[in-house]
Amino acid sequence: MGTTDATGCMRNGEAEGPDGFAELRAREFGYLDEGGHTYLDHTGAGLPPRSLVMGSARRITGGLFGNPHSESPASRASGHLLAEARRAVLRHFNADPDEYAVIFTSNATGALRLVGEAYPFTPGSRLVMSLDNHNSVNGLREYARARGAATVYVPGLRLDEKRLFAALSAPGDRAATGGLFAYPAQSNFTGVQHSLDWIAAAQAQGYDVLLDAAAFAPTNVLDLSRHHPDFTAVSWYKVFGHPTGVGSLIARRTALARLRRPWFSGGTVYAVSAQAQWHVLAADEAAFEDGTVNFLSLPDVTAGLAWIDGVGMDRVHAHVAALTGRLLSGLRALRHSDGSPLVRVYGADGADAGRTDADRGGTVALNVLGADGRIVDERVVTRDSAAHGISLRAGCFCNPGAGEEAFDLPLTRLRTAADTQVGSLDAYLELLELPSAGAVRVSLGVSSQPGDVETFLAFVAGTYRDRVPTAAGLAARESC
Numbered sequence: 001m002g003t004t005d006a007t008g009c010m011r012n013g014e015a016e017g018p019d020g021f022a023e024l025r026a027r028e029f030g031y032l033d034e035g036g037h038t039y040l041d042h043t044g045a046g047l048p049p050r051s052l053v054m055g056s057a058r059r060i061t062g063g064l065f066g067n068p069h070s071e072s073p074a075s076r077a078s079g080h081l082l083a084e085a086r087r088a089v090l091r092h093f094n095a096d097p098d099e100y101a102v103i104f105t106s107n108a109t110g111a112l113r114l115v116g117e118a119y120p121f122t123p124g125s126r127l128v129m130s131l132d133n134h135n136s137v138n139g140l141r142e143y144a145r146a147r148g149a150a151t152v153y154v155p156g157l158r159l160d161e162k163r164l165f166a167a168l169s170a171p172g173d174r175a176a177t178g179g180l181f182a183y184p185a186q187s188n189f190t191g192v193q194h195s196l197d198w199i200a201a202a203q204a205q206g207y208d209v210l211l212d213a214a215a216f217a218p219t220n221v222l223d224l225s226r227h228h229p230d231f232t233a234v235s236w237y238k239v240f241g242h243p244t245g246v247g248s249l250i251a252r253r254t255a256l257a258r259l260r261r262p263w264f265s266g267g268t269v270y271a272v273s274a275q276a277q278w279h280v281l282a283a284d285e286a287a288f289e290d291g292t293v294n295f296l297s298l299p300d301v302t303a304g305l306a307w308i309d310g311v312g313m314d315r316v317h318a319h320v321a322a323l324t325g326r327l328l329s330g331l332r333a334l335r336h337s338d339g340s341p342l343v344r345v346y347g348a349d350g351a352d353a354g355r356t357d358a359d360r361g362g363t364v365a366l367n368v369l370g371a372d373g374r375i376v377d378e379r380v381v382t383r384d385s386a387a388h389g390i391s392l393r394a395g396c397f398c399n400p401g402a403g404e405e406a407f408d409l410p411l412t413r414l415r416t417a418a419d420t421q422v423g424s425l426d427a428y429l430e431l432l433e434l435p436s437a438g439a440v441r442v443s444l445g446v447s448s449q450p451g452d453v454e455t456f457l458a459f460v461a462g463t464y465r466d467r468v469p470t471a472a473g474l475a476a477r478e479s480c
Ligand SMILES: Cc1ncc(COP(=O)(O)O)c(C=O)c1O
Pocket: 043, 044, 107, 108, 109, 110, 134, 136, 184, 186, 187, 188, 212, 213, 214, 215, 235
């Protein structure tokens, strides 16, 4: 057994024993099996370990914590824990405090937005993005466009060197003078892990690099002494489940100094005059934390990082990789009686990864195929899996670019759809000639067990083998 620390959280030795993760599941995530749940949406959210929630309640009810913006004892107590949380984040990513600053946000989206709204885009610069990006990155293009910068997508479900360099350096309609390159370390759609070597490669071309680590951080080591993105965004609830509502922007101090905040607010200024209308922004991370930070929850980040680091990120990675391998080989083996496949997996299904399943995380996007070879409507799979107590995700997962690639949608058809006024999502899909609004996503994490994978495989085989399910009776889609 591991030992319990002052916050009530388990430390090193968490997952020891012949099957440490089974013991961890029983101890920390017992509510899964007690409730008969199969949870397969770790890319949506990690699950809260019981000890973290209990430790949090003990801390909050055992001390006095006030708004950190003053010098009272209550305020100092919060300020002290806030500073500790910043140090814990830097330690977790092996980041040098002289090189990096930690800004607390409400989630990864908040971190990404901070960069977008303050990045010094100019008509001579460009925003380069992988097509495989979450909408919280895609949305940055509106800031870039508003300031006249070119916006360029790098195609492909995997970033490859040739296409990336073409996008970074293509003369296009204006001379490229660098700018911002934004991509995910791991796709929230396909689970593909894009090489971290692109960070230094893009920087060598004069770009700042924004790394979206929201889907990568929960099961992978990110070493910021080895790779040096200018900006990194994470959501902590995806890593250790509790608390929700806290994320971070980990920014190189030199890159942070290049940002220009479009406003000021309480907490971000050293001095301000109402009548003379001047202000002096704080010189450090405080300039980017608007208003009062979530001071009761931020210390939970320290506890959460101690918890996940106590389990060991390398071990979490190996555990999830093994389960993902089992899931992928099980999916490949699923067949209708005539030998035709029961599922289609998108990206990194082995076909484009030399069947090694290398460079991918624990997120698998797929569609179920009926006995007629056609895609089973994702709403059917949502309905049927829910009836089996399975929590998964279906749709485009806020990643339209990966969806467009996966479904092989030509740009001309997408442009026509954009120009046509359609009244509903279903009408839009019809126009695009899409058989489904998206894929089914199964994602694994620290609390997953082999039984979860087996349950899903048995569900697909038992429900869809040799069948042609219809979408009859399903409600219209409201969003992708
Ligand atoms: C790759 C990626 N980026 C960004 C986000 C946005 O995270 P949040 O909704 O916590 O801001 C997500 C959420 O799933 C994600 O998977």
